[in-house]
Amino acid sequence: MTTSFDSFQKRRLQSSYVSVVISIALVLFMIGMLGLIVLKSTKVANHFKEKVVMTLFLKDDLDKKQIASFKEALAKEPFTKNVRYVSKEEAAKAYKRDLGEDFIKFLGDNPLKNGFDIKLKAAFVTPEEMLRIEKKYQKNKFVADVNYDKLLVTQLTKNIKRISFWLLILSGFFGLVAIILINSSIRLAIYSKRFNIKTMQMVGATKRFIRKPFIWQSIKLGLIGALVALVSLFIVIYYVDDYVPTLALTKDYTALAYVTGGVLLTAFFITWISTFFATQRFLNLQTNDLYY
Structure with missing residues (x-):
């Protein structure tokens, strides 16, 4: 039992x-x-954040040495994941490919500018951080303009x-x-x-x-x-x-x-x-x- x-x-x-x-x-x-x-x-x-690109358009009077020096400085910035130089000739080819026609023949001149496409680290892809970076480089003597998709970053x-x-x-x-x-x-x-x-x-x-x-x-x-x-x-x-x-x-x-x-x-x-x-x-x- x-x-x-x-x-x-x-x-x-x-x-x-x-x-x-x-x-x-x-x-x-x-x-x-x-x-x-x-x-x-x-x-x-x-x-997805690191796919966002900020473009710094350069002034026309910069020589190759200044461009190379500026690229090196950008690469050392804490927010930079990747930086790529895009000449105005490369930009024109890209536009031509997207538009399907040669706009330079129509205009008679290439109105585009040389620039740097910067992919930022994810932590810096916020409206506040990107605005701070934009203001910083708008004051830079080498930069003519700063451009990025503000609406995309906000959303x-x-x-x-x-x-x-x-x-x-x-x-x-x-x-x-x-x-x-x-x-x-x-x-x-x-x-x-x-x-x-x-x-x-x-x-x-x-x-x-x-x-x-x-x-x-x-x-x-x-x-x-x-x-x-x-x-x-x-x-x-x-x-x-x-x-x-x-x-x-x-x-x-x-x-x-x-x-x-x-x-x-x-x-x-x-x-x-x-x-x-x-x-x-x-x-x-x-x-x-x-x-x-």
């Missing part, structure tokens, strides 16, 4: 552990997916802020759901051992001594759940990368490392904190309260 009861208790305990691992894995899978979306959205946003900045805001709200929501679900699963697992906790306490075991094995057990379950979540996540990433290769998910080792580290740390801290407070609650209960 006793053996049968012990076997039943053991199966019940194992079933409880499996449910905890599955709950943790599902929640961490969601967090990992959201983390990857946040990281990739930032990278995509920066990619790009607004859209990125809007998307970032909603991703932040969504991240906070899923983070809260993760804490609640993992905490509930661990509390239920510890609830089944509440009499063991009280028995150990009654024979003189300290609270720290009682908590320690529960915390380590929960951390182990959390890490197993994290590994299950990561394996599932990498399978999904592999298949998504096949269908949408432009995202280069499997080659973005930095994003994958951040997601892996984030999932493992989340599993560790949530299980540790949840177990600490769950065991503390039962340690502080009176023996009669354990039945309710």
